[in-house]
Amino acid sequence: MTQSPPSGPNASDREQLGHEVEQARHELGRTVEALAAKADVKARAADRAAELKEQVGTRVSELSDDVRAAAHVVQEKLPAPPAPVRDMAGRGARSAREHSTLLFAAAGAAVAGWLLLRRRDRRRS
Template sequence: MTQPPHDEPTAQSPEELREQVEQARHELGETVGALADRTDVKARAQEKATVLKEQTTAKAAELSEQAKAKAIEAAHLVQDKLPDPVKETAAAAADQARVKAGQAERLWQDKAPDPVRDNRGALITAGAALLIACVLLRRRKK
């Protein structure tokens, strides 16, 4: 038989011996579990991939915010350098476009029949599909 380690006292009773055996089993089970986790390459690779994905997502969000800030800064610099007549012309064109869009929307609401207005999304999709089909057919003929 093996001798007990010098730092652990020997059991004085069968009950103490059972407790020591149970404790040793528990520790051995934890050790085996830890070793099994270390040898599970697929699980470790998935964990690493998850960590890298989270890091990449965070970095992409950070870079996106930086790019947005730089774009806003550049837009302000360009706007500051534009001559006043160009700014006024651009503002007038934007106002005119808003007015025209409002007029088109009102005209649509006034003139389009209810079934057409209710199915506007479907009609736009069908029109786009028809346009794409015409373009594709025209390309095939050439």
Template sequence: MTTQGRHGADAGTEELRQEVDRARHELGETVEALAAKADVKAMARDRADQAKAMARERALRARRAVASRQARIRAAQGGAAVAAAGAAAALTVWMRRRRTAQARLRRRIRNAPVQVRVRRAQRAPIRLRRTGRGPLKR
């Protein structure tokens, strides 16, 4: 393996040494990169550290956002809106339940075997009428 034909003996030896050193250096870097890729624990630790750092940063941003006066005003407005919506929903549920209870009572009265009607200021203030819809229990 002589390189005398190209550069001479002295120049070839020095160039070969430098080339071997470069190759060793590149090979060492390649081996380190491969070892880093194969080290699953280290990769997991790195990702965990990155996740912790991101969580700390987001928490800090959230604290700053909550501490501002504008955020407190928005929170109060949002709370008022939620309270109003809750009150409207509660009123709707109460009205529906009340309506259904009244409807049940009306149905029971309508399907009763005897209907009683009370009228004021008349000769016969109480009037009974047999409807024939249900059994008359004694």
């Protein structure tokens, strides 16, 4: 028993109703997608982190430019150091470069000692 397609005013009502149902399904699908995107906390956090990283990078670049400009202004206003001071500073920098491993080891030992003393002081309190 097959039914013949409806004709008359009911046919257009059914087509209209079918169209409205299809439109409602489409809207529901978009709503579900939007809710799923909001519920995906990990993806939202990653997006926010990327956005903040970009903002920080831009701000760091701007501040670096400002610092360079300020350093240039200060350098122009300061008198040049005397030759003996420049020579001594140059020798110190060369010595630091040549003995960088030793300097890093000494700095590491100093930090480790400071941490041990701090830990001991906390235990006493």
